[in-house]
Amino acid sequence: MHDPIVYNVFLIFAGAALLATAALFTRQSMLVSYILVGVLFGPWGFGLTEEPEAISAAAHMGVIFLLFLLGLNLHPQKLLGQLGRAVPVTLLSSLLFAAIGGGVALAFGFGARESLLIGAACIFSSTIIGLKLLPTTQLHHQRTGEVIISVLLLQDLIAIVILLLLQAVGTGDAVWWDIGVLMMGLPALVVAAWLGARYVVVPLFCRFDTIQEYVFLLTIGWCLGMAQLAALLGLSQEIGAFIGGIALAASPISTFIAESLKPLRDFFLVMFFFALGATFDLGMIGEVLPAAVVLAALLLLAKPVAFGLLLKWAGEEQALAWEVGVRLGQVSEFSLFIVILALESEVISRGASYTVQLATLLTFIVSSYVIMLNYPTPIAVSDRLRRD
Numbered sequence: 001m002h003d004p005i006v007y008n009v010f011l012i013f014a015g016a017a018l019l020a021t022a023a024l025f026t027r028q029s030m031l032v033s034y035i036l037v038g039v040l041f042g043p044w045g046f047g048l049t050e051e052p053e054a055i056s057a058a059a060h061m062g063v064i065f066l067l068f069l070l071g072l073n074l075h076p077q078k079l080l081g082q083l084g085r086a087v088p089v090t091l092l093s094s095l096l097f098a099a100i101g102g103g104v105a106l107a108f109g110f111g112a113r114e115s116l117l118i119g120a121a122c123i124f125s126s127t128i129i130g131l132k133l134l135p136t137t138q139l140h141h142q143r144t145g146e147v148i149i150s151v152l153l154l155q156d157l158i159a160i161v162i163l164l165l166l167q168a169v170g171t172g173d174a175v176w177w178d179i180g181v182l183m184m185g186l187p188a189l190v191v192a193a194w195l196g197a198r199y200v201v202v203p204l205f206c207r208f209d210t211i212q213e214y215v216f217l218l219t220i221g222w223c224l225g226m227a228q229l230a231a232l233l234g235l236s237q238e239i240g241a242f243i244g245g246i247a248l249a250a251s252p253i254s255t256f257i258a259e260s261l262k263p264l265r266d267f268f269l270v271m272f273f274f275a276l277g278a279t280f281d282l283g284m285i286g287e288v289l290p291a292a293v294v295l296a297a298l299l300l301l302a303k304p305v306a307f308g309l310l311l312k313w314a315g316e317e318q319a320l321a322w323e324v325g326v327r328l329g330q331v332s333e334f335s336l337f338i339v340i341l342a343l344e345s346e347v348i349s350r351g352a353s354y355t356v357q358l359a360t361l362l363t364f365i366v367s368s369y370v371i372m373l374n375y376p377t378p379i380a381v382s383d384r385l386r387r388d
Helices: 004-025 030-041 052-071 076-107 112-122 129-133 134-140 143-171 174-208 212-232 237-247 253-278 282-313 318-327 331-346 350-374
Strands: none
Touching: 004 030, 004 253, 030 253, 030 350, 052 129, 052 212, 052 237, 052 253, 076 112, 076 143, 076 282, 112 331, 112 350, 129 143, 129 212, 129 253, 129 331, 129 350, 143 237, 143 318, 143 331, 174 212, 174 237, 212 237, 212 253, 253 331, 253 350, 282 318, 318 350, 331 350
């Protein structure tokens, strides 16, 4: 008898290490190798993975840590100023991407409600791809990182509203009440984070900063505590972790915290990409492939161009605007959450859900290649572009 937890972790990381080695020798994307391992070992591949849904749930921790580390390096006043400038860019681009997704869905025979959901799922760009493939110095200390973070945060707020709408449809609850709770929950979360950081967490850091194990434990507890508080207030756990990170950004120990948590973040992000491949039903490919390919191709072309033009219109330099456009040129993990929840709520069909899922995976793969071949990334295949 084998321990299923140890067995699954062995499969994920031994398989990922093997394919990542092959990817590096052949100058391919490591992220793609993680997804491919999930496809090969998942229920619709060789069937070696046990309980891929549990792996997917655990992998969600990687996204939470990613947003927490991001918040650790952002000054609140600077972030608020940048968010204001990103609002028109985000809203206009969201309308365009939703129109493209809905138009493709209608062209392939999906109904009006399904087309609306597919269009909504196309709005978002991937937080994981956008941030993981950005060098640390560029993410935390340069304009490129500020712009990308602002757009992604505003998209996350739109995604939360859509998820609330879907949950209301599925349960029959009053959606306006949920949205009202959401609007009250965000200020309450910010106040709780500020009070908790200033009067509890930072004083504890200052008193016991020489005990690294305690600093690590307190940091994890704060991050996950803020994530859980956000969930209780009707917000996403990612936003809770992000605000928790911002609350500690002014602390002198924030740099040490950011460095110490990076291996833990990467551990769970490998699991995240593995779970993407493992939970995809390969039997649906034949049915949804044409629509998914067209949808993915149009979004891969439209997103970089739209973001590039809109950001240039908003006053950004041309080179920066186009780089941000390319880095945000894929569909998002939030898109997967939306169509999976819509399928569970019987709002859309399996065909519509898997069209978006396959299109998302295709944009992940193509976008990661485009970014790694043209811009600096921590895991670039070229020595010239490898930077952290």
